[in-house]
Amino acid sequence: MIPNWLLKRAALTPNAPALSFQGRTWSYLHLKEEAMERAGKLRSLGLDPGSRIALLGGTSAEMVLLIHGCLLAGIEMVMLNSRLTSEEIEYQLKDSQSEWLVYEEAFREKASQHVCQCIVYEELLQLERVPVQLEQMWEEDRTLTIMYTSGTTGFPKGVRQTAENHTSSALSAVLNSGLHDGDAWLHMMPLFHISGFSILARAVLYGSEIRLFEKFDAAVAAEEITAGRVSGMSVVAVTLERLLTVIEKDKLPVHPKFRTLLAGGGPVPVSYLKRAEQCGLPVLQTYGMTETSSQTATLSAEDALRKPGSAGKPLFFTDIQIDGVKEPFEKGEILIRGPHVTKGYIGKHTSTQTLQNGWLHSGDIGYFDDEGFLFVSDRRSDLIISGGENIYPAEIEAVLVEHPQVVEAGVCAMESDEWGAVPAAFVVTRSAVEEESLREFCQTRLASYKVPKAFHVVDELPRNASNKLLRKTLRESLTLRK
């Protein structure tokens, strides 16, 4: 049994600061009251504990209140990525069998669909509040969130994240990163990603504060960090670099209160780590995924330069092994187990075997060195990580081959100074086709970050003997084309 997070937290430390956004602040008691109000309005839609709704919105205090309202009321949330197209959203609503879609006004166009009932958030707030009977305790297996992650098949998979998943993830993290009075996390991430949601989960469990901003802003982040207003922040390589640039430019001193710059979404270039060390910014590189409810292994700042490229050691309640491998430095598939690992997918992928003998097969290739540090050498299934967003080539390929002129398509990662990587497409066509036509076709069907940044028309795609597409050869050909 796990206590209803916010209910327990507000009982323990009602007056502790919980959230700040655009000059407003909420204590934990205040946060609970506001979330209770939203819970009551959600009930008036007929949403009982165990109901499932989808949320579509930006990063705002309002969305945090809505999320906590759902948690309090026991309503499962499908966390829609706000960059998805209407088509992608429809797919996820259908697959998850969401009863309602609650969206922020800014997303009205994307939210219009015929899969489920929907209501704009502002209108929800006008509804009458119905009394809510709260559950004091949650079953460990209770679903809190569902987040879609693309798969090798091209059909996004809804990952079920339970109370135990999120809670144990936060507990592993606290044993790694510590907990001080006055801790506050600078939140400039999307709320719908596990990286952004896990910040909410940790804060309510720890009783610490979130300083929330609509989006990443390097100058604001630098100001928060140097003024001693925050003790931690989540970044990906690209946002870390921008932050470094601001701090270096004005030689800003990092406040001693700041002790965790959590860097996820792929390895951080060594040059950034060196610059961070110069600035006094403690970077903790981490490895995790939607299926592990955030961090699975994390590298301490002390080891950052001694172990460049490493994702650190498996956290206290997590266990990692390399499939079929016993010796250090031998590569193999990374297998993960622990209470933070999802129990499975929903919808179309319900029957997809998530665990084998209790182990999640990540699809990523890696190894341990002789001191037990994990190195992730190849991301699963040619995954492209672009500014922290995961992009699966198969999903883009599936769209491209629907284009009337396209016969075959292959997508791979292309280096990008700004985003780390972006997708590049190779197509075999029936007849001549304009690049613009391909791009437009993708733009209506894919979130913009998934739209290939380059299109190459080729005579044939590289394939192995069993006709499997060789995306690695595509990547190599990109280098030759430079």
Place this chain on the structure above:
Amino acid sequence: MIPNWLLKRAALTPNAPALSFQGRTWSYLHLKEEAMERAGKLRSLGLDPGSRIALLGGTSAEMVLLIHGCLLAGIEMVMLNSRLTSEEIEYQLKDSQSEWLVYEEAFREKASQHVCQCIVYEELLQLERVPVQLEQMWEEDRTLTIMYTSGTTGFPKGVRQTAENHTSSALSAVLNSGLHDGDAWLHMMPLFHISGFSILARAVLYGSEIRLFEKFDAAVAAEEITAGRVSGMSVVAVTLERLLTVIEKDKLPVHPKFRTLLAGGGPVPVSYLKRAEQCGLPVLQTYGMTETSSQTATLSAEDALRKPGSAGKPLFFTDIQIDGVKEPFEKGEILIRGPHVTKGYIGKHTSTQTLQNGWLHSGDIGYFDDEGFLFVSDRRSDLIISGGENIYPAEIEAVLVEHPQVVEAGVCAMESDEWGAVPAAFVVTRSAVEEESLREFCQTRLASYKVPKAFHVVDELPRNASNKLLRKTLRESLTLRK
């Protein structure tokens, strides 16, 4: 699943300081190696995972290494109170069906019995080491320790404490007390009590240090605290008072690193709290018992003087309610649930119903105030808490009535400036009997702290209509006798 504590900790932070004692220090790697050696020697006695042994020793690094050896090897430990008599030890060995008794040389006399095989620790260390296959993960329900607590019936009950019990207790504590780099706990408690064992559990989970001393020493404690060598310490009211006296005498400044003086075993007098505040000593009063693997509710230092006599609020993963009571300030039996609560007793008390609808009935009487702070107003079953040791009158009465001259006996608490309380006995005798004879009779059968400090021969004992002994009336008569 919970990782094998020390195995995981040594993998995570091998070089972090783990233990210091009498000038020697151990890193976590070193601690693991030493514990592994002991695990191998225990295996050579034929002790496999799930075997059960009893430990009898003092507070020493050697005993900590042995305890960790048992944990690593999966051997259940019956933690014998070293102050028990041979008779009491025999009872616990028999009831727990311990396969072996491992004792320190100093306890040779007490250890001699015919219930199970026994070996002096020094001799165990001479045995050949057998290779040990370690379990990476523990089932949550795995028994780690068994601690005996006296009961109302007079027969001590063996409380089964699982991996989940101890782990969740430590996790609740970290969310309450925080975790800093360089944290170290001053350990001057018996290892066999839950208060002392839980320090070991927390340290290995947190990766923090234990500074261990053979026994409580106010001058040494003051030195450790003022020199900034420790961040926390466990006390009971009587040791707190002695510590205060030393710190006050020399006006010693408390180091800012020191942030938790955890005070268990009954409420701390307000006068002590005031003195602690003057000294800058942050006292966290806590309520817990063997059945809850240490802390269940803890009062923060900030609230100590605002809520004198309170045990604070139920910790994050614990839940407390007052039986049948909904309103603040209404008194009733304190019920406790959560992952830290024992699954049950062993031996003679196996069938004793521990939980009712998931709730542990503590036997203690208390109430919540209007802010959710718990107050424990009457300890269970006339429990006498003497310098942090729990004494059950029924156990002493059962011994007294075995004396050839004693017809009936009643025991109650008598105030003591030094220990808070000590037991006092009332006896109805067949003929005249010397007090000395009664004392000697008790001394051979009861740990010395349980031996009544006063004996009163009376004509009859106060009883209610159904002949139940009225210990409260005995207590009142003590006041009259003053």
